[in-house]
Amino acid sequence: MAFTHLHLHTEYSLLDGACRISQLVERVKALGQTAVAITDHGVMYGAVDFYKACKAAGIKPVIGCEVYVAPRTRFDRVHELDGSARHLVLLCRNEEGYRNLSYMVSMAFTEGFYIKPRIDMDLLRAHSKGLIALSACLAGEIPRRLRNGDYEGAKAHALEMGELFGEDGYYLEIQDHKIPEQQAVIAGIMRLSKDTGIPMVATNDCHYLTREDAAMQDVLMCVQMGKLVEDQDRMRFETQEFYVKSEEEMRALFPNCPEAVDNTQKVADLCNVEFAFGKYHLPEFKLPQGEANGDAYFEKLCWKGFAQRYPAGGEELKDRLRMEMGVIRQMGFVDYFLIVSDFIGYAKENGIPVGPGRGSGAGSMVAYCLRITDVDPIRYNLIFERFLNPERVTMPDIDIDFCIRRRQEVIDYVSRKYGEDHVVQIVTFGTMKAKAAIRDVGRVLNFPYAEVDNIAKQVPFDPKMTLDKALVLSKGLSDLYNGDERVKELVDMARKIEGMPRNASTHAAGVVITKRPVYEYVPLATNDGQPVTQYTMTTIEELGLLKMDFLGLRNLTVLDDAVKMVRKEIPGFKLEDIPDDDMAVYQMLSEGKTSGVFQMESQGMTSVGMGLKPKSIEDICAIIALYRPGPMDSIPKFLACAQDPTKVTYKHPALEPILSNTYGCIVYQEQVIEIFRKLAGYSLGQADMVRRAMSKKKEKDVQREREFFIHGDPARNIPGCESNGIPAAVAESIYDEINDFAHYAFNKSHSLAYAIVAYQTAWFKCRHPQEYMAALLTSVLDSQNKVAEYIAECKDNGIALLPPDINESGAAFTVSGPNIRFGLAALKGVGMGFTSAVLAEREKGGPFASFPEFCARMYDADLNKRVLDSLIRSGCFDSLGCRRSQLMHVYESVVDSIARDHRRNLEGQFDLFGGGGDAMSVPTVVLPDIPEFSPAELMAMEKETTGLYLSGHPMDQYRRQAQKYGAVPIGAVMATSEENGPSRYGDGANVTLAGVVASVRTKTTKNNSLMAYVMLEDASGSIELLCFSRTLTESGAYLKANLPVAVTGRVSIRDEKAPQLMVDRVIPLSGERTPPAQAGTEQVLWVKLPDGGEPFTWLKKLLNMFPGENPAVVYLADRGKKLQTHCLLHDALLAELRETLGERNVVLKAR
Secondary structure, eight states, X not given: XXXXXXXXXXXXXXXXXXXXXXXXXXXXXXXXXXXXXXXXXXXXXXXXXXXXXHHHHTOEEEEEEEEEEOSSOTTOOOHHHHXXXXXXXXXESSHHHHHHHHHHHHHHHHTTOBSBOEEOHHHHHHSOTTEEEEOOSTTBHHHHHHHTTOHHHHHHHHHHHHHHHOTTXXXXXXXXXXXXXXXXXXXXXXXXXXXHOOOEEEOOOBOBSSGGGHHXXXXXXXXXXXXXXXXXXXXXXXXXXXXXXXXXXHHHHOTTOHHHHHHHHHHHHHOOOOOOOSOOBOOOOOOOTTOOOHHHHHHHHHHHHHHHHOTTOOHHHHHHHHHHHHHHHHHTOHHHHHHHHHHHHHHHHTTOXXXXXXXXXXXXXXXXXXXXXXXXXXXXXXXXXXXXXXXXXXXXXXXXXXXXXXXXXHHHHHHHHHOGGGEXXXXXXXXXXXXXXXXXXXXXXXXXXXXXXXXXXXXXXXXXXXXXXXXXXXXXXXXXXHHOHHHHHHHHHHHHHTTOEEEEEEEEEEXXXXXXXXXXXXXXXXXXXXXXXXXXXXXXXXXXXXXXXXXXXXXXXXXXXXXXXXXHHSTTOOGGGOOSOOHHHHHHHHTTOOTTOTTTOSHHHHHHHHHHOOOSHHHHHHHHHHSSTTGGGGHHHHHHHHHOGGGOOOSSGGGHHXXXXXXXXXXXXXXXXXXXXXXXXOOHHHHHHHHHHHHTTOHHHHHHHHHHHHHOBGGGTBOOTGGGTOOHHHHHHHHHHHHHHHTTOBOHHHHXXXXXXXXXXXXXXXXXXXXXXHHHHHHTTTOHHHHXXXXXXXXXXXXXXXXXXXXXXXXXXXXXXXXXXOOSTTSTTTHHHHHHHHHHHHHHHOSOOSHHHHHHHHGGGTOOHHHHHHHHHHTTTGGGTOOHHHHHHHHHHHHHHHHHHHHHHHTXXXXXXXXXXXXXXXOOOOOOOOOOOOHHHXXXXXXXXXXXXXXXXXXXXXXXXXXXXXXXXXXXXXXXXXXXXXXXXXXXXXXXEEEEEEEEEEEEOTTSOEEEEEEEEETTEEEEEEEOHHHHHHHGGGOOTTOEEEEEEEEEOOTTSOOEEEEEEEEESSSOOSOGGGSSSOEEEEEEESOSSHHHHHHHHHHHTSOOSEEEEEEETTTTEEEEEEEOOOHHHHHHHHHHHOGGGEEEEEO
């Protein structure tokens, strides 16, 4: 008899299982085993990948899952009773079993999740058909009962499960990993099997492939738990026996139970699940009332749209539409187009901005006529076959951009129309890339941060970089690896975990729509409480399910907001009214004024635009297509030809009509297809197949096709270049050029759709700069550096950013004359609800005349002191003639006065003769004659409430001092990237920056030293400073919120994260060389400790980092003893003390 592993965890038992699927099948095959099972913890993430890998290797896949069974029901969530779910292995006999398992695993997440995804006995009773169950490991119900001495309970449960799953459907699992507890369980299970007749099966609960991989799996668990390998008080596997063992090893473990080993093969033989790939399961379009036939309705909509899009359309255009409709019918995708047309129609009817198109779908006339896209494929020579090739049937792929603010409304509409259990978003997995693997391993092996950082930075920047490639390409990494045994150990361990999935999340755009409930096709999980598929987008497509990309594009939201603002000046204005030939717009792009322009604002794109000097949307389209790795190398030739037409040459006159729009250069995939069609007589479908072969570098196909391109292929009715009068040598040269560029050629349909959006944003910036910049600022409020960049752009264009005003501000940024006004809803603590009430009241009753009147009119709109505080501090009432200092002094009494009047009215204490009137009386307020806050205080208030400095910047008065120290703008450093940033600000560069301290956050490191994360801001942006113990000791006193400082240090760029500065020195700019904490009234620091042991040792180390003259008293609670010392009172010290000991145990008292 043979043996099969029936209990095994792949890398999809995230950060626990370490059997990589690709290596697993090799291991199983090498051991001579013919089948293997996948039973990941609570999930089926890897089922299809596992299935395909097994089939490719000639191994039989057994699909299963080790589920968690709730102690009571899946709906119970009392920790003491329900916190420890039982394990159970379920294997699929057949398709019915797969559907049942998929359903139960889905319900475990959507209904039963509590610590883990849990099913329960009710689900098992209802969905046991087609499944085989194994009693699992020590965490299974039966082993638990046996360990607790409850043999009768174990027996009763075993009999119940045996009856539930039927003959040969339930097995008692025995495992031996040399764990003492297992021996008693094995004896108990053998007795159970004898007493009940339920057969046994031997498994090994495999978590890694070989014994040597045990250390790697231990590292993975440390990554998961945030622990160090050397930590003693952590979860770990007790032995190194959880690997994929040979049949001989398994039989040696159970010499007295050979049948338990034999039964594994029996179970494997019973399990026969087959996945069907390439068979489509499209949902049915729900026809509107009065329509009975989907095909007829499709044709009706197409011709109706054709009449609107092409009012003078001739027979040639009609033939194109008929051809496309025929291909769509032939491929069976009519319902697909109706579904997409329907939800895009819903979005447009409800004012939800939709992009003009994306991807190859823009090449379809049907999509254009159904208003799925707004790009005319005829005008721009786009090819339908690039989208749907009749010679290669694949699911159409229409990606749709929606306004990011309202994208969810469209998904909700689709969910309502087809049913919430038919529409689900798609999972994606974060994997451990090369640099991240080094950092993770370095952390759990307790390497110093700086050392790990240095090792990781030796890995070249490339999203596809692997550590094996890095060791070849990077001399720095290779030298460290070969010269230091510790580094070699770290890198070798990182190589073992590199590429493994680290976490599951929700794909940014992918949504699946199914005919039957989704869980009948794929299992579900949940992310942030929302259901997602357990299979990735690629797998969803392979299984023939309809996948849509509902993408959120911020720029569509910006355009929509800008249109609404322009409409106030030009009633009825629409985005479609924008002319596409406005030369002032192209002139602006030619001058490099691209900040805020979609796709064009990076330094590289700006430079290409200035070199090309675009004169049409086609030119912008070419820039977008060329500015990518690969085709970027041909940009110099493209620019030279664009600037000097005499440099444009064609290898044959037949190329001119195809390449003239791109100055004789091949830029697009569509041009490659056209060359094959017009020069060699390929059909569009045939030409697209060759293009695909070239892009995927299928050299055999490419070389075979070369002959057909030149000489023809009668079997496929291809005449070839020679028969069209093109000499063989010229054809050969053209083919070489096509092949060189086809690897990189871009989809014109996609770049054109984005070029249209780019032009629209540029047009608004050129023709309506205030409206556009207001909309742009609203969209980037969560990015301090972008806000700073766009405020600077406004200033350069003579547009001032005004503070919020209670009578002028809208909800978001709005136009105020030639300037932009800050919006009320963006104020901290105000919110959209109260803002809407203010705008409604202003519309109804006119502007607010005074502060007390505002309070009286808004009292019933949930006006409270917190909201008023924010409005006053931000400057909302400055235009009413009051100082902020005065309003801060009286606002609470004003609200209290109105509240008293309100209560009196409610109690019926009306004027005896007036009857109590509807209007609330405005209280009389006498403002105190006190000076306004200082400019610095006013700016600090604005920053606190708006997130921005509006009336100035605290650094304005320190510019000369900053220049004296040679400080560079923070924005210049933040613009640096490892790819193309200025080398003087790149990783490792020594720089001086000057700015205002925005925030300070401290952390105690593993070796009990203190470090601080400090946000530093200037007018150009903000950057995070890393300040370690020495820096804090020497000059940490100056790192206080709102203090201006200059800092010197080294730029650190980690992976794809924003640059940071490792600080060496801090210099105060305010001229206050005495640490600010020591000025003013002397205060005493009181610290209460539970005892004089370990906490006291920690406190001594901490206080030593802050030497100073402020008195401090340490109270030891266990002894009732007070100890006196001195330190420097600093925000970082107080924050660390309070975070560790609690607010009540850290007190400042005046002396």
